[in-house]
Amino acid sequence: MSPSASKTDHSAVEICETIGIHPEIISKVSTEMPDRNDLLDLADLFKLFGDSTRIRILWALSESEMCVCDLCSLLEMKQPAVSHQLKNLKQGRIVKTRRDGKVIYYSLDDAHIRMLLNMGMEHIREA
Amino acid sequence: MSPSASKTDHSAVEICETIGIHPEIISKVSTEMPDRNDLLDLADLFKLFGDSTRIRILWALSESEMCVCDLCSLLEMKQPAVSHQLKNLKQGRIVKTRRDGKVIYYSLDDAHIRMLLNMGMEHIREA
DNA sequence: TTATTATATGTACATATAAACATATGATAA
DNA sequence: TTATCATATGTTTATATGTACATATAATAA
Incomplete structure (x- = not known):
């Protein structure tokens, strides 16, 4: 070329x-x-990855689905703070939920999310 | 523990x-x-993708290396604004530079960046 | 040297946003 | 029904950050 x-x-x-x-x-x-709107959506997607609390949530969910309680315990954070971030992640279609009685289990929305996490980490860890 | x-x-x-x-x-x-610091770095990486100006810059650079002038023209933005974002991107090791006289050409740092862009766009564009 | 051009940087301001706190909602069991 | 538990949602506040403006730096040419 x-x-x-x-x-x-x-x-x-x-x-x-x-x-x-x-x-x-x-x-x-x-x-x-690409269309301007697609680029806006793309920036909004990455914006959701661009916070350490949400990244920790996402990485945890990449290991296992978890309920809000478990995430609070794992991350040592208050429940409202975790719920707020989960709400953001769900609105951005990065996580999905499953209800079992009182407990709501969160998991990654699809395979893209895990690949984005892994590829980002690869970049971080190379020289 | x-x-x-x-x-x-x-x-x-x-x-x-x-x-x-x-x-x-x-x-x-x-x-x-992963280590807490790795997750912080990962969030910082994605944070740099999480702005529409920077996403447009990165997508443009995924098509061709470009100088600051060209980016200003393409994005219809003021030169200091573009330079500020390029500085952020360079500090985050997302873009690299090459100098030719007065002109400084920017390009993506490595293949990971392009893959992140493409995978994010795939996620955006699926149902 | 000086002039010109391409790019970088310092500062200010306005907006965005994450966390803390209090409170509300929804599901289940007694 | 009421009580309890898991989760969600307002609201406030402090911090982060993108852009505009003015200015500085760096390379080249005259």
């Missing part, structure tokens, strides 16, 4: 403030960008 | 506020949780 980086088309190279240095790259990338 | 309850020891099932409903699950998951 030759990305036609320097095609010596200096007539197209304008100043930075208006249209950028490489208009051909800009227009090519522009056509390949 | 020494819960001898391992089988169906219902005498170990206490009320929620103190030790949780399922102590055997808690202790098992507890031993499999």
Whole structure:
């Protein structure tokens, strides 16, 4: 693949403030960008991963489904704090629930979530 | 740290506020949780993905390396705003840079980043 | 040197948000 | 019914953070 980086088309190279240095790259990338709404949703998804409490919850749930009580005990956090985060995670379709009497069990929504966790951890742990 | 309850020891099932409903699950998951610092780092990584400006930058860079000017033009944003976010992304080892004279080209740090973007988008786009 | 251009940075402000606290809801058993 | 337990939900407060603005730095050319 030759990305036609320097095609010596200096007539197209304008100043930075208006249209950028490489208009051909800009227009090519522009056509390949997802819809703005998809990118917003994607940012919202990752935002839910971007908090240490929620990450700990998610990692715990990647090991086993758990009820709110168990998560409170594991994370040594107050129940309302855990419930608030679980609500956020559920609204973002990152976790799902199953009810058994008074107890509500939380688990990861699908396989993507576990893969995201693992891939992120891989990145963290490499040099 | 020494819960001898391992089988169906219902005498170990206490009320929620103190030790949780399922102590055997808690202790098992507890031993499999990564170090607290790793989870903090992981949350910080995802936090960087959790903003629509940065997500747009990252997606653009997944298509092609780009200079700051080009990103400003593509995203229709002011240069200081873009530079601030690029600084965050670089500190988080999500992007890397290459200098050519006055121009600094940004690109994704490694393959993990692109995979995270793609997997997140897959999750967004499924029912 | 000075001028120009590309990028970086310091600061201020406005918004977003996580946790603490109190309280409400829903399910079950007596 | 009432009592109890597991979970959810308001509300407040303190902190985090994204952007705008002004300015600084770095590389190149004249």
